[in-house]
Amino acid sequence: MPEQKVVDTDYLLLEAPREKKFITGAQAMAEAVKRANVDMAIAYPITPQSEVMHLVGDLYAQGYLKDYYRAEEEYGTMSAIAGASRGGVRVFTATSGPGLLRGIEAIASWPGHRIPAVLGVLTRVVNAPLSIQPDNIELAYLLHSGIILLHAENQQDVFDMTLAAFAISEMVDVYIPVAVATEGFFVTHAKGYVNMTPEDMKLPPRDPYKAPVPVTDCEVPPARIQRDAPVQKSNFMSYLIHAVWQQEVWASNMRAMKYIYKYLGGPIEVVNPEAEVFVVASGCAAAQGREAVRYAQQEGLNVGLVKIKSIRPFPAKEVREALKNAKAVIIPEHNIEGWLSKEVKAAIPNSGIVTDGPRVYGGMTLPVELIMEEIYKSLGVKGKQRVVI
Amino acid sequence: MGLKYIQPAPGFKEYLPKDYVDLIDFGPFGKEVDVQYMGQYKEILEEHPMCAGCWMAYFVRVFYASLPNPEDTIVIGTAGCARLALSQAAVPFIYGNYGDTNAVASGLTRALNIRFPDKNKDVVVVAGDGGLMDIGFSMTLHSWFRKEKFTTIMVDNEVYGNTGGQESGMSPKGVQLKMAPKGKKFEKIPATELAKLAGCVYVVKIAPTNIKRVAKVIKRAVLAARHFGPTFIHAYTSCNIEYSIPTEEVLKDAREREKKDFGFEEYMTDEVREYFEEIEKKEKEAKAKK
Numbered sequence: 001m002p003e004q005k006v007v008d009t010d011y012l013l014l015e016a017p018r019e020k021k022f023i024t025g026a027q028a029m030a031e032a033v034k035r036a037n038v039d040m041a042i043a044y045p046i047t048p049q050s051e052v053m054h055l056v057g058d059l060y061a062q063g064y065l066k067d068y069y070r071a072e073e074e075y076g077t078m079s080a081i082a083g084a085s086r087g088g089v090r091v092f093t094a095t096s097g098p099g100l101l102r103g104i105e106a107i108a109s110w111p112g113h114r115i116p117a118v119l120g121v122l123t124r125v126v127n128a129p130l131s132i133q134p135d136n137i138e139l140a141y142l143l144h145s146g147i148i149l150l151h152a153e154n155q156q157d158v159f160d161m162t163l164a165a166f167a168i169s170e171m172v173d174v175y176i177p178v179a180v181a182t183e184g185f186f187v188t189h190a191k192g193y194v195n196m197t198p199e200d201m202k203l204p205p206r207d208p209y210k211a212p213v214p215v216t217d218c219e220v221p222p223a224r225i226q227r228d229a230p231v232q233k234s235n236f237m238s239y240l241i242h243a244v245w246q247q248e249v250w251a252s253n254m255r256a257m258k259y260i261y262k263y264l265g266g267p268i269e270v271v272n273p274e275a276e277v278f279v280v281a282s283g284c285a286a287a288q289g290r291e292a293v294r295y296a297q298q299e300g301l302n303v304g305l306v307k308i309k310s311i312r313p314f315p316a317k318e319v320r321e322a323l324k325n326a327k328a329v330i331i332p333e334h335n336i337e338g339w340l341s342k343e344v345k346a347a348i349p350n351s352g353i354v355t356d357g358p359r360v361y362g363g364m365t366l367p368v369e370l371i372m373e374e375i376y377k378s379l380g381v382k383g384k385q386r387v388v389i
Numbered sequence: 390m391g392l393k394y395i396q397p398a399p400g401f402k403e404y405l406p407k408d409y410v411d412l413i414d415f416g417p418f419g420k421e422v423d424v425q426y427m428g429q430y431k432e433i434l435e436e437h438p439m440c441a442g443c444w445m446a447y448f449v450r451v452f453y454a455s456l457p458n459p460e461d462t463i464v465i466g467t468a469g470c471a472r473l474a475l476s477q478a479a480v481p482f483i484y485g486n487y488g489d490t491n492a493v494a495s496g497l498t499r500a501l502n503i504r505f506p507d508k509n510k511d512v513v514v515v516a517g518d519g520g521l522m523d524i525g526f527s528m529t530l531h532s533w534f535r536k537e538k539f540t541t542i543m544v545d546n547e548v549y550g551n552t553g554g555q556e557s558g559m560s561p562k563g564v565q566l567k568m569a570p571k572g573k574k575f576e577k578i579p580a581t582e583l584a585k586l587a588g589c590v591y592v593v594k595i596a597p598t599n600i601k602r603v604a605k606v607i608k609r610a611v612l613a614a615r616h617f618g619p620t621f622i623h624a625y626t627s628c629n630i631e632y633s634i635p636t637e638e639v640l641k642d643a644r645e646r647e648k649k650d651f652g653f654e655e656y657m658t659d660e661v662r663e664y665f666e667e668i669e670k671k672e673k674e675a676k677a678k679k
Binding site: 069079081091218221 | 500
């Protein structure tokens with residue numbers, strides 16, 4: 001292991017030199033963990049996540065992390081992550097599909113417990129009949145938890161978002177967990193070019209005393225942290241305290257937006273902003289949407305892309321602005337329910353322009369042809385004009 | 390830091406609530422207090438909303454009076470009766486999610502070990518039979534298999550008291566409770582046997598009829614967990630409401646159960662025994678000098 005020197009967060013994320021490598025999404029996530037000065041990671045196997053935590057285990061064996069273990073199952077993993085984070089160390093874990101759902105009682109409590117942690121979500125099918133293939137329906141279950149949710153399109157996004165996630169989650173005016181999601185296999189097990197910061201530079205360590213709520217280490221007053229626990233009081237107090245606390249959690253979630261602008265170039269990316277028709281997509285679907293826009297340009301069609309990087313906080317204002325002149329919006333997704341479509345429709349005043357789909361699920365790929373079909377339909381283009389894809 | 394974080398900054402003391410100031414001036418922090426003087430100093434646990442005559446409430450009070458290092462102790466609990474009192478004590482308390490105490494404690498203990506390798510930071514789980522032996526079973530057992538260095542205390546009232554009296558895995562066979570309308574079909578889970586098999590270095594089964602003994606085993610469990618591995622205390626803390634024990638007969642009931650099926654058992658590994666002999670010998674010598 002090379003000697004790593006601590007550098008300023010802004011320098012590492014924004015200015016440090018980068019070197020191009022051809023690596024998998026799982027490697028990209030682990031490479032970000034390597035540069036994030038993580039103290040402790042907890043692992044539990046599930047396909048397609050396992051690769052990530054194998055690699056993080058290797059980092060521990062090499063001395064990059066101070067502690068690492070394989071937990072009993074995901075609920076135990078997520079609970080132990082909460083315990084370790086309350087103890088003041090920087091923590092990381094990752095999971096997939098059924099594992100995410102098994103751990104979700106604990107994960108959904110992290111924001112309220114004000115746990116700054118980073119969670120990798122490498123998506124897969126969760127419902128019966130069982131499949132290990134990529135499908136991102138599980139992200140729908142995270143939308144209402146208060147967690148910050150970033151959705152990576154490719155290996156580069158995985159690296160950038162994971163590294164930035166550690167910085168964002170520990171900001172005093174945020175201080176809630178960040179999940180970095182990407183599609184299993186399509187990204188985790190496939191290689192792409194990733195521009196990475198130098199291996200010998202890492203983020204500053206977590207400062208547990210730079211926090212809006214005290215860590216539980218018997219070093220921070222007051223001694224009596226829960227002497228007047230709200231749930232023990234009247235129902236009215238219980239309602240009130242829960243209400244104001246959750247308002248603060250969601251306000252923290254919104255306050256993360258400025259850091260998403262600072263470190264990730266904003267919550268959305270717009271290609272061809274003057275387009276008539278937009279493909280709006282996140283994760284892997286955005287990669288296919290990008291291809292569809294390229295094909296459409298070759299055919300002389302005025303089509304654009306809005307890639308949504310941050311699902312929570314959801315960039316409603318930015319999406320509304322980007323789509324204000326759109327005649328049609330096509331939302332391809334890797335799940336049956338269309339959670340992104342619902343989010344976009346709720347954000348714009350004219351939801352009737354949205355085409356719900358195309359959607360693939362159960363792990364199928366999302367052929368660009370499916371998106372092109374919807375583009376042709378929305379522009380009234382027939383037969384002959386199609387280029388060979 | 391420990392003791393220091395409890396002390397207010399100069400000039401600030403007069404603005405603190407009297408209750409807090411009393412804890413600093415007359416509480417057990419940084420002193421050796423003997424459990425037999427409970428009631429004569431400012432205790433870590435005073436007010437609580439538990440039922441009149443509840444043996445568990447009394448046990449929790451004794452528990453706090455027995456901690457070897459309350460200023461550097463963190464208590465972890467889960468849903469159940471005990472946390473009603475635990476959450477109002479003057480020792481940091483973590484209330485996680487359902488049955489996850491031993492997973493939270495695993496993460497916390499390791500984090501404190503990373504940050505304070507040269508300090509004693511005691512982590513103690515106090516949870517019920519439902520939390521530790523039913524919903525949290527795998528996390529309880531796996532924390533023991535992994536040899537996590539913290540103490541687990543099961544306050545066993547043989548029922549889900551806080552949710553209204555349902556059967557738990559620790560209810561005795563045959564007892565009729567909610568969700569066991571025809572009586573419980575199987576025996577109490579052999580928790581202390583499981584603890585020994587799973588690798589706990591110090592295991593006690595106790596009906597708390599003798600508070601000096603309770604204090605001794607709690608102190609031993611915490612000290613052994615610091616140095617050697619997981620420790621476990623299984624304490625009978627009856628539910629006088631769901632088992633219809635008249636308040637004035639709660640102690641009598643504990644004595645009867647002690648004779649019947651809750652006789653005192655104390656198991657420890659050889660290295661733990663040697664350690665106790667050594668420190669207890671030193672304590673005696675120190676006392677003799679005084």
